[in-house]
Amino acid sequence: MQYQANNVLEAEQKSFDDSVRAIEEWWKTPRQQHIKRPYSAKTIAALRGSETLPCVSSAAALKLWDMLREHRAKGTAELTFGATDPVAVSQMAKHMRTVYVSGGLSGFSENNYPGMDHADYPWDTVPKVVDKIFRSEVWHDQRQRQFRMSHKLRDRTSLENWDYLMPIVADGDMGFGSLTTTIKSTKALAESGAAGIHIDDLAIGLKKFTVGQGRTVVPTSEYADRVKAIRLQLDIMGAETLLFARCDTDHADFITSVYVLGATKDVKPLQQVMNEAIASGNSALEARTRWIASAGLKTFDEAVQAVCNKDQFNQYQAHISYGTSLSQRRAAARAATGADVGFDWELPRSQNGQYMFRQTRALVVAPLSDLSWSRMDSPNYHDIKEYHETMLSHLPGRMFAFAWGGEWPFPESAGWTPERRKNASAILAKDFGVVWQVQPMYMIQGVNMEIERSAEMWTKEGIGGYYDKIQTVAVSRKPFKVDGYEKMSWCGGHLSDAFFAAVSGEEISQR
Numbered sequence: 001m002q003y004q005a006n007n008v009l010e011a012e013q014k015s016f017d018d019s020v021r022a023i024e025e026w027w028k029t030p031r032q033q034h035i036k037r038p039y040s041a042k043t044i045a046a047l048r049g050s051e052t053l054p055c056v057s058s059a060a061a062l063k064l065w066d067m068l069r070e071h072r073a074k075g076t077a078e079l080t081f082g083a084t085d086p087v088a089v090s091q092m093a094k095h096m097r098t099v100y101v102s103g104g105l106s107g108f109s110e111n112n113y114p115g116m117d118h119a120d121y122p123w124d125t126v127p128k129v130v131d132k133i134f135r136s137e138v139w140h141d142q143r144q145r146q147f148r149m150s151h152k153l154r155d156r157t158s159l160e161n162w163d164y165l166m167p168i169v170a171d172g173d174m175g176f177g178s179l180t181t182t183i184k185s186t187k188a189l190a191e192s193g194a195a196g197i198h199i200d201d202l203a204i205g206l207k208k209f210t211v212g213q214g215r216t217v218v219p220t221s222e223y224a225d226r227v228k229a230i231r232l233q234l235d236i237m238g239a240e241t242l243l244f245a246r247c248d249t250d251h252a253d254f255i256t257s258v259y260v261l262g263a264t265k266d267v268k269p270l271q272q273v274m275n276e277a278i279a280s281g282n283s284a285l286e287a288r289t290r291w292i293a294s295a296g297l298k299t300f301d302e303a304v305q306a307v308c309n310k311d312q313f314n315q316y317q318a319h320i321s322y323g324t325s326l327s328q329r330r331a332a333a334r335a336a337t338g339a340d341v342g343f344d345w346e347l348p349r350s351q352n353g354q355y356m357f358r359q360t361r362a363l364v365v366a367p368l369s370d371l372s373w374s375r376m377d378s379p380n381y382h383d384i385k386e387y388h389e390t391m392l393s394h395l396p397g398r399m400f401a402f403a404w405g406g407e408w409p410f411p412e413s414a415g416w417t418p419e420r421r422k423n424a425s426a427i428l429a430k431d432f433g434v435v436w437q438v439q440p441m442y443m444i445q446g447v448n449m450e451i452e453r454s455a456e457m458w459t460k461e462g463i464g465g466y467y468d469k470i471q472t473v474a475v476s477r478k479p480f481k482v483d484g485y486e487k488m489s490w491c492g493g494h495l496s497d498a499f500f501a502a503v504s505g506e507e508i509s510q511r
């Protein structure tokens, strides 16, 4: 066995104790102090190696944090959209200050087996895209600075000066596996340059977008473990990366645990009703909506409350707590009311056997995370208001993220008028503190529109059309500051020249 002298052991212990103290100090900083960790600084120190390398994304994370805090104070929001292409990101920098790397878009365009966003691409797909975008941001920043420094100070005012170092918020999906995969993907994202990561509560393999059914979330305890695992890994790395806790419960119908809704009316099983609709050529979706409206869906406690007076319900509640089983609850309800309470959680089960549920998990994970995000398929203002006001009543000053989908009519029944639709982003920022708003995937329609327009023009008009409609605009940089090859700056020509010049001993900066 290797012998280690006392002074070696003492030095090791001292370094460990120093590390614990440094972590404790770090957790008191303005960026970290609101986070409530379920573990000690000692635990983190014991999970670290003997050297903690600075995390490459921390500067951007602090920048993001300050930006979002400022928005929170002012009642405004940072707007961005999903991008996977560094070329697109270099143009976004002219108008926005953050970038989103969408898992859905990455799965569609950044791997060799594209498909709908079921988060079924390899777990390191998004980290690789983040890495590519982060490096391109750093490169654009470098080549822009070199170009500026090659001009005299008095000539620099008219030169472009974009902030390319836009903090990247990355889609962490559901963590892609058990805790060890969540930990690995967090590490990969933070090391690749993600200033923010969002983690959702969907069950692996059950992220669904079809109009049918099946979007399924995991139990609250499992989701909380995912969020804890990410925070743990960020703490191990000493990373400032922001954690967005996204709950998909708004349009998920099912949960894999038994914290569930049951039918309280005498109805047929949901699956039977849907199968009958399909067999008779009717809409399964409509049959399902009608069934849900008729089934009297309630949690068991709600079902008890519905048949009790106040005293009976108090008596019932005195006998139950977290973890009380359904049979114990039934017995307590019988004792309080003198009758059996009608409740059947089998009737609403899905084709694959999942249970239907109602949730409050967003509050459970809030103390571990930096922003909360309620994912909604259709942004119904009444639901948005209810969610955010409930959260704010428990967590005043909380910051929120929100994703706007696409192809949605914004009807008045959902709380929108044309005027309110125009101001929807500002309304959410001002009313609720939704400081970061993203169009994750649908902005691709805008990109597609431009590509289609160019393709049509090129095939119809050839080089003459290109000259008039693209080159002339690009070269004059009017009305848009279109980047291209002409000035040799955006594409890095000046930077390459500067390398040659520096190697041959020339002074390349000017005052």
Ligand SMILES: C[C@](O)(C(=O)O)[C@H](CC(=O)O)C(=O)O
Binding pocket: 082, 101, 102, 103, 104, 105, 117, 171, 375, 403, 405, 440, 441, 442
């Ligand atoms: C944010 C999202 O996870 C994504 O992959 O970009 C998707 C986007 C979308 O469906 O519009 C999601 O919200 O699940």
